[in-house]
Structures are given as C-alpha cells and as structure tokens.
Amino acid sequence: MKVSVGCTAPDGTLAPVTDEVRATASSRLRHVQQRLTPNRAAIVDVLAATTRPLTIPEVLEARADLAQSSVYRNLVVLEQAGVVHRIVTNDEFARFELAEDLVGHHHHLICSACGTIEDVPPSARLEQSLRQAVEQVAASTGFRIQAHRVDLMGLCRRCA
Ligand SMILES: [Zn+2]
Ligand SMILES: [Zn+2]
Numbered sequence: 001m002k003v004s005v006g007c008t009a010p011d012g013t014l015a016p017v018t019d020e021v022r023a024t025a026s027s028r029l030r031h032v033q034q035r036l037t038p039n040r041a042a043i044v045d046v047l048a049a050t051t052r053p054l055t056i057p058e059v060l061e062a063r064a065d066l067a068q069s070s071v072y073r074n075l076v077v078l079e080q081a082g083v084v085h086r087i088v089t090n091d092e093f094a095r096f097e098l099a100e101d102l103v104g105h106h107h108h109l110i111c112s113a114c115g116t117i118e119d120v121p122p123s124a125r126l127e128q129s130l131r132q133a134v135e136q137v138a139a140s141t142g143f144r145i146q147a148h149r150v151d152l153m154g155l156c157r158r159c160a
Helices: 018-031 038-048 056-062 068-080 124-141
Strands: 002-004 084-088 094-098 107-111 117-120 149-154
Touching: 018 038, 018 068, 038 056, 038 068, 038 084, 038 094, 056 068, 056 094, 068 084
Parallel strands: 107 149
Antiparallel strands: 002 149, 084 094, 107 117
C-alpha cells in the first residue's frame, strides 16, 4: 500500500452536480488566465460522469467529436488550473480525473497488469486509523498534513 500526502484539502464526499463542477472549473481557469471553452467543458463533463480515472483514448471514446491533440492540450491546462488530477502508473497511459475537492475524497485500486484504476470510497475505519497514524507522523516530523492519497496496487477482477 502506497500512502502519499498531497496538499489539497478534500471538502466533501457528495458527488456534485455538473453545473457546480463547471462553475468551479470556470473560476479556477480564470485564476490562471484561461476560460472554460466548450471543449474544456466537454472534457470536464466526461470526467464528471465517470467513477474512475480515464485515459485520453477513453475520453475520446466518450466524445468522438473532440480531437486528440485538443484533448491533450486542454487536459494540461485543466491540470494546471487545479481542475483535473493526473495519475501516472507504470503502463503507458496517464489517467485523468477531476480534482478530489471537486468529487469527494476517495482511494484508488490500480491494476498492475492492465493499468485500470477504480475509485473506491474510503471506509470509516481506514480513515480513522490513517488519521491516528498521520497525527503521529505530524507530531514527530512537524509536518502539517492536510490530505492523504491511498493507491492500492494489485490485480483487478479481470486480470486476477
Ligand atoms: Zn480517483
Ligand atoms: Zn482516505
């Protein structure tokens, strides 16, 4: 189990409606002097409609009207704006999802054979024991911990 600590504070576990996600995306883009163009809104909608991080080919599958180069460029901008989070595993495809503070705190199951990533809701028990472990780390290192990420590596149902 890999536990990494990020610096985005999750602020809810409810799946937001797309309008709110779009509004937040739009204001974050404005912060980096960018706009929520129709193509960027389309990508945000695709990512908001799924329960797992998607590769660029998967985004293109969902929206065949988008060009691959445009999806790639727009994902870079959305990532810079803090709207999208990129997950890199050891296969050739990066995967993209909405930033955790937009969609709620969750963990990942990463298949080391096919590279698929599934989102899983955190169990109350795991969050509780992580909180205790994290408090000890904070106390012994003086590091102010704001969030955590848990990626569980293994084999998915199809590959096991
Ligand atoms: Zn995720
Ligand atoms: Zn967690």
